[in-house]
Amino acid sequence: AQKITQTQPGMFVQEKEAVTLDCTYDTSDPSYGLFWYKQPSSGEMIFLIYQGSYDQQNATEGRYSLNFQKARKSANLVISASQLGDSAMYFCAMREENTGTASKLTFGTGTRLQVTL
Amino acid sequence: DGGITQSPKYLFRKEGQNVTLSCEQNLNHDAMYWYRQDPGQGLRLIYYSQIVNDFQKGDIAEGYSVSREKKESFPLTVTSAQKNPTAFYLCASSIVRTRRTDTQYFGPGTRLTVL
Numbered sequence: 001a002q003k004i005t006q007t008q009p010g011m012f013v014q015e016k017e018a019v020t021l022d023c024t025y026d027t028s029d030p031s032y033g034l035f036w037y038k039q040p041s042s043g044e045m046i047f048l049i050y051q052g053s054y055d056q057q058n059a060t061e062g063r064y065s066l067n068f069q070k071a072r073k074s075a076n077l078v079i080s081a082s083q084l085g086d087s088a089m090y091f092c093a094m095r096e097e098n099t100g101t102a103s104k105l106t107f108g109t110g111t112r113l114q115v116t117l
Numbered sequence: 118d119g120g121i122t123q124s125p126k127y128l129f130r131k132e133g134q135n136v137t138l139s140c141e142q143n144l145n146h147d148a149m150y151w152y153r154q155d156p157g158q159g160l161r162l163i164y165y166s167q168i169v170n171d172f173q174k175g176d177i178a179e180g181y182s183v184s185r186e187k188k189e190s191f192p193l194t195v196t197s198a199q200k201n202p203t204a205f206y207l208c209a210s211s212i213v214r215t216r217r218t219d220t221q222y223f224g225p226g227t228r229l230t231v232l
Contacts, residue, residue, distance in 0.1 A: 004159070035220070045160070045207060045223035091159055095219075103148060103211055103219045104175065107159030 002027045004092050004108035011113050013082045020067070021077040021111045023092030031097040034075040035105065036066065039089040048090075051075060053097075082115045089113075120144065121224035123208050128229045130195070130202070138193045138227045140208035149191035150209040150221060153177060160207060166191055167213060195229065203231045 003026040013019035025034065036048040051059045051066045059066045067076040079086055089112050093105040121142045130136045140149065148167045152160040162175030166185040180199025185191055191210075195202045205228050209221040 037223075043205060043207075043226040043228075045209070047220055047222060050220060093159075103213065103221060104162055104165065105160070105221060107161075109157065109159050 002029075002032075002094055002096060002106040004094050004106055006092055006108035006111050008111045009109075011111055012116060013079075013113065014116055015084060016081055018078060018080045019082055019113065021079070021090050021092075021113065023075045023077065023108060025073050025075060025092075025094050027073075027094065027096060029096040033095045033097055034066070034068070035093040035095070036064070036075075036077045037091045037093065038086075039091060039110070041088070045091070049077070079113075084115050084117075087113060087115045121208060121210055121222060123206075123224040123227050125227060126225065128227055130229065130231050132231055133197045135194055135196050136229065138195065138206055138208075138229070140191045140193065140224060141189055142208075142210045142224075143189060144210060144222070145188075146210035146222075147188070147213045148211045148219075149185070150211075151175075151181070151183065151191070151193045152207045152209065154205040154207060154226075163193065163206075202229055204229060 005024045032053045034051045038046045049061045049064045051068050058068050063080045065078045089110045091110045092108045124139045150165040151163040154160050161177050163181050164183040166172035182194045207226045208224045211219050211221045213219050
């Protein structure tokens with residue numbers, strides 16, 4: 001069974017600084033995908049970044065990058081140059097990709113990020 | 118505008134009543150999903166559907182039912198059999214052509230409260 005662990009319930013970061021949100025995962029499937037979503041107070045889940053287990057390079061999307069360490073089974077999200085609008089809940093999720101069918105996501109419990117002045 | 122809409126935003130229900138949550142998408146996505154979120158927790162999958170007239174149970178399907186009569190629509194019914202239905206419900210959709218493009222995009226959610 002898949003499992004996602006986010007050990008930081010809350011994090012603070014100063015505006016313009018970088019912050020790393022931790023995510024570790026467990027799966028027996030050799031092919032999987034890792035996702036990060038942002039959930040502002042409005043509730044909608046916003047897709048940020050994706051990393052495939054066979055991707056050679058770490059994924060990047062603007063100010064977001066994913067520090068993928070396969071041997072450690074970790075997929076940490078790095079947000080550079082934090083902005084006040086980055087304050088939100090952040091969820092790590094995983095999808096096993098050898099099932100041949102649906103894209104079932106397993107989510108972690110999330111990390112609440114607060115950006116301060 | 119393309120996107121996923123959910124209605125209503127807030128829903129109140131008396132114990133013992135069934136209630137249906139709406140989810141519509143105009144993204145031409147193949148697959149649709151329903152998740153439940155409880156305070157302080159991540160999302161848990163209730164049901165999902167890859168094509169019209171076909172759907173599968175997720176991890177917490179008991180007390181819920183769905184239908185997929187149209188590609189654009191995937192309503193969720195919370196039945197009186199669901200013991201603790203108060204939660205935030207999120208609908209999502211995805212293309213399902215290749216794995217890389219199979220990213221789920223979410224609607225704004227419905228907050229259900231049982232009185």
